[in-house]
Amino acid sequence: MGAKSLVYHSLLIAWKDLMELFxxxxxxxxxxxxxxxxxxxxGFMFPSSTSISEVSVAIVNQDEGYASSKLIATLEALNSNKGLMTLTNASSLDEIRSLIQAGEVDGGIVIASNFTSSLMNGKQxxxxxxSDQTNPQMSLILEIALKEVFEQMGTMLAQQNVVEFPSVNSSNSLALVKPYNVQTEGAVVGDFTYFDFIAPGLMAMTVMMSVMTGLPAAISHEREVGTLDGMMVAPVNRLSVIVGKTLAQTARGMLQGTIIxxxxxxxxxxxxxxxxxxxxVLxxxxxxxxxxxxxxxxxxAKDQETAMMAMMGLMFPMMLLSGVFFPIQQMPWYMQSISKALPLTYxxxxxxxxxVLGAGIPMIATELAVxxxxGVVMTLIAVPVFKRAITK
Amino acid sequence: MCASDSWMFLTKTQLVYNLVNDVMIETRNLTKKFSKLTAVDHVSFSVKKGEIFGLLGPNGAGKTTTIRMLATLTKPTEGSAAIGGFDVVKRDNEVRKLLGLVSEKIIMYDRLTARENLWFFGRLYDIPEEVLKKRIDELLGLVQLINWKSSQVGTFSSGMRQRMNVIRALLNMPEVLLLDEPTLGLDPQSSVEVREFVKKINRENKTTIILTTHMMVEADMLCDRIGIIDHGKIVALDTSSNLKKLVSGVNTTVIELEIANLTTKIISLIQSQECVSSISQSGSTHIKVHASGDEAFDTIIDTIRTEKGKIVSAKNLEPTLEDVFLQITGHEVRDKADQKVPMRTHRRFQLKSRVR
Known part of the structure; x- marks a missing residue:
C-alpha cells in the first residue's frame, strides 16, 4: 500500500461518488x-438604495401656513419623480400610530402647528x-429617505431666500447656505450593491456547506446501505476512503461555487x-x-440523520456569525470573538x-495562514478519529 | 478445535500447525461485546481448506458479528482469529487480500452499471485492467447477467442483485468466501440458483466458505459442517448427519402414513407392535408413528396390510436440523427469524440498522 495506490484508490472512490452524483x-x-x-x-431580501419603492406614508399637517403647504407640494413633486412613497393624509400623530399598528402605513410625517410661524420668525x-419599530430595516430606510427629502427642500428654500438678496447671484447662493457637500466614496471606483458584499461570502458558504453536509451524508449513507463494507473489506487504506469522498464533495462544492x-x-x-x-484557491x-x-x-454520527443534524447545528451559527450576511463589525464584542474562531469568517x-477590492496574496496573508x-490541526485530529471509528 | 481453550491467542506455532494441516480459518475464544450485550461469546472453531462451514442460528445470535470480525470490519473485544495464517487484527491487509465477502446487504451502487460496479471494486483490489476486464465478463456470464452489464444495478430484480453481490465477492478470486445470509429475501428459485452457484465455486476453486444462515434447509444442503450458534455461543458443531443423530438414536424411524380407510382397529394393532413407541393421529386419514429397530418400517406396513388398510402414501421422516436446534437450544429457530426483513437500498424503506 504505497502512496501511489493510496492516490489511485482515492481517485477511484472520488470517480465513483461523482458518477453516482451525475x-x-x-x-x-x-x-x-x-x-x-x-x-x-x-440579494433581494436585503435592501439596497434602489430596492425601496411605494412606501406608504401618512402626513399630518397641523400647520395652516404657506410654508407647510409648500413643503407638501415639494414632497409630492419629488415623489412623483422617484415613486418612493405613497402619500396619504391623516389627522393626528395618534392616528398615524394606529395606522402603523394596523399595518396600513409604513411611517408618517407630522408637521407641527407652529411650522410656518417659526420659519417666519427665523426659527427652525x-x-x-x-416610523414602524417592528421593521427596523424599513424604518431606517424611511428615516434616511425623508431626511434626504427635507434636506433637499430646505436647501431649495434657503436658495430661494438667498436669491432675494440683491448682492448675491444665484450661481453661488448654494455655497452660501450650504457650504459643505459630503459624498461617500468607496475604496474602489464603481457602483456597489448588497450583492457585492454578499456574493463572496455566499460562495464561501455554499462550497463549505456542500462539503460539510455532503461528506457525513455520503459516508453514513454508505454505512447504512452497507456499501461501505465493500470498500473496507478490500485491501484499501482507510485514508483513501476519506480522501476520495472529500475530493468528490469538494468537486461538487467547487461546481456550485462556480455557478454562484x-x-x-x-x-x-x-x-x-x-x-x-x-x-x-481560497x-x-x-x-x-x-x-x-x-x-x-x-x-x-451513527446514521445519516444524526450526521445531518449535527452538521446543520454547526452550519447555522456559522452562517450568521461568519460575516456572510452581516458585517462582523456590527456585532457585539463577544459575538465577534466567536466569529474569529470560525474558519468561514476568514x-x-x-x-x-x-x-471586491482586488487584493493580492500579500494582503490576505493573515487569512491564508489562519x-x-x-486545516492542518483539524486533519491531524480527524484522521486517527476516523480510522478508529470505522473499525469499531 | 484443537488444543485447550486456555489459549487466548494464536501463536506462531499454532499458525504453522494450521498451515500444515490445511486449516484455513481458525478462531479462538473470539468475543465481541457491545456496551451491554455480548454478541459473540468465546467462539472457537476451525475450518479446513475447501470446506463449507455453516453458522446456523436465529437472528441476533451473533452470526453477522462473527463474519464481520473475520472480514476485518470489526475488531474482536477478546480472543483472536486467523485466516490463511494471518491474524485478522494485526495482519488485516493480508487477510483482506484472501477474502471475498457477501454481506447480507447488497454491496452495489444502484446508479452505477453492473460493469462499473465490478470495475470499481476490482480496481480497489488492484487487479490489472486487462485481467479485470476479462474477469468481469466471465463472472457476469457465469450468473447470466452479461446482457445487463450496461444497465444500472438499481433497475435489477433482487435475485439479480444478489447474484451481482455474490460475483462481486469473487472478483479477487478469494481463497476464503464469507457469505452472510446469501439467500435472504430471495424467492425459492433464486435461492436455489445462489446455492448451486456457491456449491460450484467451492467445488471448482476449492474455495473455503463460511456461510451463515437461519434456514435449516440451506445449512443442510450446503455445509460440510455446521456450527449451531445461539446467544453468541456455539452450542453444537458437527456434520449435518451427526447433528441429527443427536436428536434421534440411529434406529429411530418416524413414518407418516395416509390410510384411506383408517380405523381404530388399525391404530390399536400398530400400537400393539413391539417396535412402535408412539402413534399419533391427525385428521381422519393421517397417522404418525415413531418406531425403533431395523424392521420397524416393514412391520408397520405389514400390520396395515393384514387389516386391508389402503395406504395412500407413506413418508419416512428424517429428523431435521430444526429438531436438532430445538433439542439443543430449547427453543425454535423461528422464534426470532421472522423479524428480519430484507434491506432495501432505498432509503424510504430502510429499517433502523441493527446493533453490530
Missing amino acids: RNRIMLLMLVLMPLLMMTMA GDIIIV LVLAVVLFGITIHGNILLIF LLLGVFSFVGLGVVITSF TATALRKVM LIGF
Missing part, C-alpha cells in the same frame, strides 16, 4: 438551483418622523476585481480548513477582499 438528476438539478435560489433570495420648523460566481457576474452584474485563480483552502471537522462528525473576508492552520 446520474442523480434531481440532485444535479438541486446543485444548480440551490445557488440560484440562495443568491436571489439573499419642527417636523416629526414616525457566474450567476453573480451575469445576472447581478458584479465586477470581479481580483484574480479568479486566487478565488478558487475556496479550496476554505474546504480544507473545515473538512477535518466534517470527518470527525461523520465518525461520531474565507469570507479573504474572498471579499480579493473579489485557514492553513485550521
